[in-house]
Every structure is written in structure tokens, then in C-alpha cells.
Amino acid sequence: MPAPLRTPDELIAVLHAAFPPPDPDVAIRIDDLGDATIRMRVPVGDRPLRPGDTLSGPTLFSVADAVAWMLTLAHLEPGRDAVTSSVTMQFLRRPLPVDLVAEGRLLRMGRRLSVSDVLLYSDGAGDPVAQATVTYAPI
Amino acid sequence: MPAPLRTPDELIAVLHAAFPPPDPDVAIRIDDLGDATIRMRVPVGDRPLRPGDTLSGPTLFSVADAVAWMLTLAHLEPGRDAVTSSVTMQFLRRPLPVDLVAEGRLLRMGRRLSVSDVLLYSDGAGDPVAQATVTYAPI
Amino acid sequence: MPAPLRTPDELIAVLHAAFPPPDPDVAIRIDDLGDATIRMRVPVGDRPLRPGDTLSGPTLFSVADAVAWMLTLAHLEPGRDAVTSSVTMQFLRRPLPVDLVAEGRLLRMGRRLSVSDVLLYSDGAGDPVAQATVTYAPI
């Protein structure tokens, strides 16, 4: 896989323009970007979590979708975009009330479709809370 | 498939208790419940949609997830619950700015896992905007 | 969805050229072809089935894959082809030792990707043995 065409700051600017974070302190961010890999983090911040509270399925879905979007955009020239084509997601364990860490790997970057594998972890835990395979269509 | 063990009103009460609708006028509702089928509707209401606005991927995911949850709970005694095990979703077309209609079909209701097929439509359109296969684990 | 560009006989000739059936009596065939739907049949024939014998997972996969291929080729000009991009398959019940009947529906026929929903039944049974969502990339 060739080197990324955009920096983490350029990528996160696109993400936050599309989905303005309600609170900058808990905004999703990119911790590391390699040629075919990315590590992102969703801070818990000071969000008061009610007892039993945890990250919901739709939230985990949004994070996995964002990870694959960032990986795909990293390999498209600035200005180009991509739309979600499919998501397959396995819910493995209940997340802990800590930061969520996402490890993404770009398996294929094609003209028609990118394919990314995403693992979501509760920060510090060895076993993933969810796994997703996400395809994006460059437009 | 045997007849449902709960009424649409009982099911929707569980859904709204877990996800309180911000506006009752646009709350998701059950239009029809059969032995293995369900039709649900997400009203657009008076939500002012900006130009180009459309239902987001995470919103479509939430709706498909809710449809499969309702189909599964319909076949579990009142008081029992189920958690999402996996979701596979195909994004087919951009939704129109009208009500979203969901057609769900329960393909299997097992002790360990239910399997549902869900099609999402823009109300009045013949082609679906998304298809999902959702599995739920009764607990 | 527009009308098919090929007849069932033309389609099945492509399938049998790629996968020559070992025995013409048990060759997979097309029973019905509509604008966005197809019904195919895998005859059991005189195959001696050992006790407990049933159609294997890879066989069910091959059938679902063939159904989506036929649906996709039906909407591509003769001479064009398509390759499998992804398959998601739910195994629901053990097949009975009778003909396998497949009901396919084309959910989207795009330039880059077709998306098909496939249900597999033991002939005469009301509940499906497997469900698959298959995407094909036209080439």
C-alpha cells in the first residue's frame, strides 16, 4: 500500500466538518496513521455515565464507519470523497466506561471499492468489543 | 413461525423506554405485525431538512437494529430481552426526504440466536435504500 | 429494474461452461426469471445420500453465489462478465434430502456493484435453510 496522501490533521478536519463534535474535549481523534493502518481514539472525557451505561450499538457503528472513511480518504487525493457501501459488524463484548480505541487496517484500495477491517477496544483491554468489515465507494 | 407473544403497543413501549424519542411526532412506530413479519415507519414530521440532507448511515443502522429487536422480542415472553450479536448492512441508494418504511422478516427464531432480514424504503419508492441482516441473542 | 438482457437458456449456458455439471440430471437450472427476481433449482436426482447426509456449507455457498451471478449477468449485455466481491451467509437450518430451491432478488444493479438477496429452501419447506447477500462487480 502506498503512503497516505493526507495528514491526520487534514483527515480529522474533514470528519469534524461532516460530524461537528458536540464537545471538543471528547472529539474522536487520530493517534497514528501508517500506510495501511490507522489508530483512532474516542475519549470518554467527563461525560457523566449513568450506572450500566455503555457505548451503544449505533455509536460503535459510527466509530467503525469513521475509521474506514479516514483510511479510504487517506488514499484519495484531497478534495475527493467516498460513501459507505457496506458494513458487517460483530458485537463481541460490552464496552467498559473508558476511552474507545479503534485499530483499522486497509485490506484493499481499489478504484471502485476500499475494504477495511476495524477492531474496537476498551482502552487497556486485550479483547476487542467489536469487529467490523467496512467497504467504501470512492466518488 | 408461531404467533407473536406481545402486541405492537407493548413492543413499542420497550423501544421508547430504551430510546426516548426526542419528539413524539416523529417517533418510530409499528404499522403492522405478523407471525414472522413487521412493518415499521420513521416519520419525517416537520423536521426542517437542509438542502442535500438525508438520513445518515448511523440512523439507518439504528432503524434496522430496532426492527430486528422488535421482531425478536415479539417471540420472547414479556420481560425477556435480547442483545445485538451482528449486523450486515448494504447501503443501496440515498434516502429521499420522506418517511422511512422498514419491512422486517424473521428468518429464524432460535434459543441462541434470531436472524432477521430488513429492507428499508423511502415511503412510496419501489427500490430499497438499504438491506440489513441482523442477529440477536436472547438473554 | 429493466427487463433482463438475456434468456434463462443463455444464462445457464454460461454457468455450465464455467462449472460443467458432473451429471446433467442433477444440473442446477433456472425455473423462473423476472425483471429483478430469479428462481433456481438444484435437483437431488438419484444421488445416493448416506444417512445424515445433507448439502454441505460450501455447496450452499456455491448455489447462492451462482444465483447472484445469474441475476447480475441477466442485466449485463451478452459477452460481459462479473466477479464475486463479497458474500454474507446465514446458515439457518439443516437442509432436507430433497431438491434445493433458491429465490434470488436483485436489490441494486450499479455500474460498480450489483447487490442480491438470496434465500435457499428445501423444496416444499416454508422456512429457509440459508440466507445470503451477495455483491458482484461487473468487469
Added chain:
Amino acid sequence: MPAPLRTPDELIAVLHAAFPPPDPDVAIRIDDLGDATIRMRVPVGDRPLRPGDTLSGPTLFSVADAVAWMLTLAHLEPGRDAVTSSVTMQFLRRPLPVDLVAEGRLLRMGRRLSVSDVLLYSDGAGDPVAQATVTYAPI
């Protein structure tokens, strides 16, 4: 993940009893088994490959299915079995006419369901030919 309850030889004996390899020289084998990981190999052997010949989709499916079965059985007491519940497979690149190498990782081993992530490579190549997420139900 705890240590495996069976050795590679015990596991491969179960696999070959269920699917007798037509030629022992090209039988699938286990190269490495860790607590949550497995590496398997499908030798090409002396199989005469016609020009353009490659491993078919159903063959790749069978290999991914076998990898997840072995990973699951490794964590069930000898004598117990498991059946495929679902498979999601992305076809990424055409395989080369060399040995196929599979890297499997067990993401969750539950009472109801195991979840495995499988990557398939042409031996020596850096990019995978296919990715699969496979769930198995212990019985």
C-alpha cells in the same frame, strides 16, 4: 484466551475425517496454533493448473470455514463439535498459483457462538486475497 484443549494433530484428524483429502500431498494442514491464533496451509502440490486457473470462490470459502472450525474446536473439549452459523467474506484479489496460507484469529469464544477473523494469502504475498468473519455455534 486460555490455551487450546487439543493439539494440531488431533484437530487435523477431525478435519480430514469429515473432509477426506483426495490427495494427501495437497491436504490442508496446521502450521502453527497459539492461544487465539492459527496458521494453516493449503499446498498446491503437483496439481496441474490450466492457464488462468486459480482457486475458486467456493474453495476459498471452504478454507476460511475450516480455519474457524479448527480455532473453535481447539477451545472445546475433545468429542464436542460446532456448526457454522454465519460467514461474511470479502474477495480482494485473484489468488496466485502457489500455496494458500490462512491466518486465523479467535475474537470471542462464547458458550453460544465463537467469532473468528480469517485472512487468506497467496504464500509470500503481502496483501490478502480474501478476508472472512466466521461464527460457529458449539453443539
